[in-house]
Amino acid sequence: MTTSNPDPNPDPYPDAPGTLSPGPSPDVGPVVDVALDLDKLFAARLHAARARPYLATALFALHTVESRRVPTMAVxxxxxxxxxxxxxDRTPVEELAAVWVHEVSHLLRDHHGRSDRYAREHELTGPGERLRMNIAADCEINDDAFGDGLIQxxxxxxxxxxxxxxxQLMETYLRHVRLGLYAQHAAWLDCxxxxxxxxxxxELGPDGAHGLSAQxxxxxxxxxxxxxxxxQGHSPQGWRRWAEEVFHPPQPWRELLGAAVRSAASGSGAGEDYTYGRPSRRSAGVPGAILPSLRRRPPRVSVVIDTSGSVSDAELGSALLEVAAISRALGGRRDLITVVPCDAAARIAHPLCRAEGIPLVGGGGTDLRTGFAKALxxxxxxxxxxxxxxxxxxxxxxxPPCRTVVGLFPRQHMAPSWNEDDPDYVPESPPEWARVVEIGSAH
Structure with missing residues (x-):
């Protein structure tokens, strides 16, 4: 099996091996034709539901299918x-319970849909690339899946x-998973x-029995x-983050904001560089010379968040959700996003690792000019x-010397009272050179 395509993106973890270490395939022992022990399997599911009660609805929504072509369990x-x-037959109930939780986590976090989107965006094909996606998805799940009643x-x-x-998310891990020379030992990892x-x-496919509809x-x-x-206090942080994002149904303004960011990022001059890794087709017209081709690299995005006194806590929470939406619009590349909290003064530009870890301090007046300056x-x-x-x-x-998108929190009336020294004060409209999206608008 060949290794994956080289990743042109810089690696924020340069010291990470990112390659599965060599090791034997799991010892499955002699092949014995045994009957499926449903009592043991369902006892394990009940154990999983007791250990992770917030996943019980999903665990009991799964329909089991006996299969001798599956190495372990798969969905x-x-x-x-x-x-x-x-x-x-060979696995203890406590470990089976952990596998139940692992498999249902793939479905809840939509790893199949996210893998399909990633494959389309990066033109990845073949079972080797999908194995990399399976391993990256496992990393997203397994970092906090075990313990507290579940055996790893x-x-x-x-x-x-x-x-x-x-x-981290699957998309982040995926950029660093390399199958290497020992990919055959990981082939049994089939979820x-x-x-x-x-x-x-x-698999039974879309027309098979007992499948769930999209609704x-x-x-x-x-x-x-x-x-x-x-x-909130009874689930790991990764699940709380997932629930916060999936709990809010898709809103038109998020689609507009994501489209505006993608449009700005794909504009001429944004995220472009020359590379000799793929020579230009024009080289054929210049014998003896190799011309570089223009390569589009992932764009860097800086998010300036208004933390002044006129912005409510609910709106600041919504701002963090918008940051997560921007990350998804960029294919999950959180390492290319920085966040600058700003009221009358801009503070530290924070790299985006986890949106919930960004301190949105402020509360004074508003002057986003300092935020723009800090971002640049x-x-x-x-x-x-x-x-x-x-x-x-x-x-x-x-x-600014880059594309600009403004997400406006809605105000029914732009009250002039925020400037007590000037009762006739009217805020400036966003400049013409910015793409404006009203956050919360249904249109």
Whole structure:
């Protein structure tokens, strides 16, 4: 099996090996034709529901299918769980419970849909690339899946296996997973199309029995998210982050904001560079010379968040959700996003690792000009600046040397009372050179 395509993007973890270490395939022992022990399998599911009560709705929504072609357990995108009788026979109940939680986590976090989108965006094909996606999805799940009543399976892939930090998304891990020379030893890690989007021959497909419809799958996710949000202290941070994002239904303004960011990032001059890795086709017209081709690199985005007194706590929370939406619009590249909290003064430009870790301090007056200046001075210059504000601010007098998107928190009346020294004060409108999207608008 060949290795994956080289990643032209810089690696924020240069010391991470990112390659599965050599090791034997799991010892499955002699092949014995045993019957599926449903009592043991369902006892394990009950154990999983007791250990992770917020996942109970999803666990009991899965329909089990006996299969001797599955190495362990696997799920398809239609919420069927395929189970190997031999695996159930040799595995303790406590470990089976952990596998139940692992498999249903793939489905709740939409790893099949996210893998399909990533494959389309990066032109990835073949089972080798899908295996990389399965491993990256496992890393996203397994960093906080075990403990507290669940035993970690001996061969579970966790971020530390690849020398990577915990708490990242599948898309981030995927950029650092390399199959290497020992990919054949990882081929048994097959969680089905529910983990990587690639249909298997042994799956029943969309027309098979006992699959859940798209509406039923959304209803299960909604119920699980409600349960997590109702008991915030009883679930890991990764699940709380998931519930916060999936709990808010897609809004038109998020689509508009994502489209505006993508449009700005794809504009001429944004995220472009020359490379000799793929010579220009024009080289054929210049014998003896190799001309570089123009390569589009992922754009860098700086998000300036208005933290002045006129912005409510709810709007600041919404701003963090918009940052997550911007990250998704860029294919999950959180390492290319910085966040600058700003009221009358701009503070530190924070790299985006986890949106919930950004301190939105402020509360004074508003002058986003300092935020724009800080964004342009922080490290690598951004290709796009996104300002999330209520609009009650002065704007830069000159156009920044990059594309600009303004997300406006809605105000029914732009009250002049925010400037007590000038009762006739009227905030400036966003400049013409900025793309403006009203956050919360239904249109």
């Amino acid at each position: 398809d995108r239609h919420w069927r769980c395929y189970v190997s009788p031999a695996f159930v 399976p001996e061969d579970a892939v966790v971020p530390g296996t690849l020398g990577l930090p915990d708490g 089905g199309s529910g983990a990587d989007g690639l249909d298997r021959e042994w 039923e799958r959304d209803a299960v996710r909604f119920r699980v998210a409600q349960g997590i949000k109702a008991r 001075r922080a490290g690598s210059r951004p290709d796009v600046i996104v300002a999330l504000t209520d609009g009650q601010t002065p704007w830069p007098a000159t156009r």
